Amino acid sequence: MGKRFLHNRTAVLTVSLVAIIALIGIFAPFFAPNDPYKTDILNKFADYSAQFPLGTDQLGRCVLSRLIYGIRPTLGLAVLTMLGTIGLGALLGIMAGYFRGIVEEIIMRVVDVVLSFPSQIMVFAVVALLGVSVQNVIIANVFIKWAWYARMIRTGVMQYRDRNFVQFSRCVGMPERFILFRHLLPSITSDLAVLASLDVGWAIINISTLSFLSLGVQAPTPEWGAMLNEAKDVLTSNPTQMIVPGIAIVVLVSCFNLMGDALRDVLDPKEAER
Known part of the structure; x- marks a missing residue:
């Protein structure tokens, strides 16, 4: 590589x-x-x-x-937003893709609800509800974007959950957390890296837009x-x-x-x- x-x-x-x-x-x-x-x-x-x-x-x-x-x-808040988004989205996406059943249904229905609203309007709504501050800007962006990550990561996990190395770990009685973090997470790391690098650009534009509208970073910063x-x-x-x-x-x-x-x-x- x-x-x-x-x-x-x-x-x-x-x-x-x-x-x-x-x-x-x-x-x-x-x-x-x-x-x-x-x-x-x-x-x-x-x-x-x-x-x-x-x-x-x-x-x-x-x-x-x-x-x-x-x-x-500009860059620091975008990276923090990306880390929070990818952390929450990866956790829920891996759980939905691996455990399936009722866990998947609950997570994916919440994802469908979040993705059904225009993202930018939801960001404005969350910032207006919580108040104008840098912390609330990050929370608003994470709250809106995690659902997209969860859906993408769930799809990737479903491609690996039935592979031989995962099945072997189940047969020898390895705990679920070992399979999740030692097998599935490394398998989708490359996808996460690509998604994260693309998403930082989106976060920069979003944070700059909120600051331009006086809803993000405040003067004289x-x-x-x-x-x-x-x-x-x-x-x-x-x-x-x-x-x-x-x-x-x-x-x-x-x-x-x-x-x-x-x-x-x-x-x-x-x-x-x-």
């Missing part, structure tokens, strides 16, 4: 780019040229310069510094969606202020989408050839 990964240029490029962006966000104080919270009204809408490589916003804050610090909430929200108020006087966070979101989401496709080719080359 390592050789296939190194030979796949898209996989290497996208993983490297995402890793670089994540490292820049983690070590933001070392890369940001200025304090992202420092305001200077007299220096608002400053042109590009050595001190402000991407200029300043309507409050005189360094756009590049806010963009770099914005990696933390630098976050790409919140930066777009602030930029729309000065669209006529400084239209270029929306370009930087907009391009950043497009690039990062595109990287995760391309990475998901590339990982599918690396982890399942037969499917890619088909």
